[in-house]
Amino acid sequence: MPIYLVAAMQSLLYLASVPVCVTFCVSGEGGLKAGAGAGTFNACRALKRARRAMMEDGPRAKKPRVPVKALLRLFTRLRFERISVKGRLGLSDAAATALACGGLTALGSALRARSGSVEVDVAPAFDGPRLELRGMVRARIGQIIVAAAKAQFS
Numbered sequence: 001m002p003i004y005l006v007a008a009m010q011s012l013l014y015l016a017s018v019p020v021c022v023t024f025c026v027s028g029e030g031g032l033k034a035g036a037g038a039g040t041f042n043a044c045r046a047l048k049r050a051r052r053a054m055m056e057d058g059p060r061a062k063k064p065r066v067p068v069k070a071l072l073r074l075f076t077r078l079r080f081e082r083i084s085v086k087g088r089l090g091l092s093d094a095a096a097t098a099l100a101c102g103g104l105t106a107l108g109s110a111l112r113a114r115s116g117s118v119e120v121d122v123a124p125a126f127d128g129p130r131l132e133l134r135g136m137v138r139a140r141i142g143q144i145i146v147a148a149a150k151a152q153f154s
Contacts, residue, residue, distance in 0.1 A: 016142025
């Protein structure tokens with residue numbers, strides 16, 4: 001019996017250290033389109049899923065309501081390994097474009113100073129209104145489980 005317990009504990013420890021990558025894509029050209037994908041170990045597959053979800057046109061299923069308070073509680077307790085957002089932003093006014101991109105870059109710098117694992121790179125697009133963003137959030141399954149338990153019991 002103890003050998004099975006050791007094997008089960010090893011399996012749980014391995015599972016807890018598996019990295020999970022959640023990616024998203026947002027495009028504002030020709031109407032707002034968005035997609036998201038998730039995968040383990042490799043962010044490339046998750047990004048492909050997000051792009052494929054963004055390009056799909058068709059009837060969408062009714063989206064479930066998300067408990068925002070519970071998600072905020074979870075995110076305040078969760079430690080992310082890496083957060084990365086890259087893209088281009090353009091508004092109809094060049095000055096507003098510069099201010100928006102500067103503000104987003106400053107926000108990214110402030111977050112990087114706090115956690116060290118945040119990368120925000122938003123380039124201005126002065127040629128007209130445009131929104132192209134893609135990003136990735138990476139965390140370990142064990143950290144997600146512990147954060148969810150702390151959020152549930154506090």
